[in-house]
Amino acid sequence: MKRLVVAAGLAALLALSFAPARAAEREPGIAQSEPGIAQREPYGIDLEGFPYPYPVNLLPLVNVGEQLRMAYMDIAPAQANGRVVMLLHGRNFPSSYWAPEIKVLTEAGYRVVVPDQIGFGKSSKPSGELHFDDLARNTIALLDHLGITKADIVAHSMGGMVGVRIARAYPDRVNHLVLAAPIGLEDYRMYVPPTPTEKIIEREDKLTAEGYRKQLENNYAPKIPPEAMTPFIDARFNIKGSAEYPRWLRSFVSSGQMIYREPVVHEIPLMTTPTLFIMGADDHNAPGRPSAPEALRPKMGQNAELAKALAPKMAHGSAEVIENAGHLVFLDAPDKFNALMLAFLAK
Structure with a gap:
């Protein structure tokens, strides 16, 4: 019974994250993408057509001589405490998945800024290579644009790697x-041989929606009900119908x-920044593992x-592990x- 209640709660949270997108799927004239049914109009590679839970703004940037736009949400609290939290997303999710945390933080009095990094979500997809230094500079440029001198950062997965680079630089x-189940806690080069970009593009292009679902369920969210994973999959695979899909894929x-x-x-x-790792005990995500020697x-x-091994090596590091979480x-x-996050941010 407890497991059923937890599953229902997770489904509700994800419904909150993607409520606008689910509503759009029910609009007249927009067909579903299931077998035997005409496909909906594809999303653009900047997720045009995929609604976010709050208004999206665009910040013009230049990276390596290329004109780009960084998308972000900026949500005011009902009763401000004078503090700002920036939420940094992972690689496989649009920043809209932060909707539950935005609600928690704004109710606690925080102004919340939620960017899509360049190359992700509603931000521009550059023609050149991505680099963490550029993503860190872009994020600081956003804070400068908004007149924010100092912020707290809560970062998930790949966003944790961006957060580390920001805190260091x-x-x-x-x-x-706050590093929420970050990746990058090991050097993947020690396990995985280098793979040419074109080979990875070929492999990713062959990935089906069902194959992607299995990847997410196995590596990210084994505890989340399958039907609640559908918006994550839809956000990626409805881009494949766009004429610019090859640019997104690269x-x-x-x-x-x-x-x-x-x-x-x-x-x-x-790092000298006070840092809290919040880890799921069942999180074993490791990018590139299938390409490593068995x-x-x-x-x-x-x-x-x-x-837990890294935290004691830091000037102000601590780690908390949540059982039955991935x-x-x-x-x-x-x-x-949320209890761990809010208590740490209040220090």
Whole structure:
């Protein structure tokens, strides 16, 4: 019975994250993408046609001489406490999945800023390679644009790697850093041989929606009901009908190469920003594991143990592990996650 209640709660949270998108799917004239039914109009590669839970703004940027636009949501609290929290998304999700945390934080008095990094969500997809240094500079440029001198950062998955790079390069701009099931706690180059970008593009292009569902269920969200995973899958696969899909695909693959080529684990012990790891005990996500030699694969992705080992090496690091939670820790165990997050940010 307890498991059924938890599953129902997760489904409700994800429905909140994607409520506008689900509403759009029910509009007259928009057909579903199920077998035997005409497909809906495809999303654009900047997720045009995929509604977000709050208004989206666009910040013009230049990266490596290319004119780009960074999408972001900026949500005011009902009763401000004078603090700002920036939420940084993971690689496989649009920033709209932060909707439950936006609600929690704004109700606690925080102004919440939620960007899509360049290459993701509603932000521009660059023609060149992605780099964590550029993403960090872009994020600071957004804070500057909004007149925010200092913010707290809550970062999930790949966003944790961006958060580490920001805290290392701009320590005076970050009050607290919450790393929610981050990746990058190990150097994946120690396990996975380098793979040419074109080979990865070919492999990703062959991935089906059902194959992607299995990836997410196995690596990210084994505890989330299958029907609640559909919006995540839809957000990615309805882009395939766009004429610009090859540009999106190359950018997506570039983000994977960035994770592989630009490790941050060696920087984590050098961080001075107060940092809290909130880990799911069942989070074993490890980018590139299928390409590693079989004998090395079991050693990868021991993320909770990696966080517990890294925290004592930091000037102000701590780690909390939530049982029966996985990579989507803030959705798997919202009450425990929110209690830990709010208590840490209040310090």
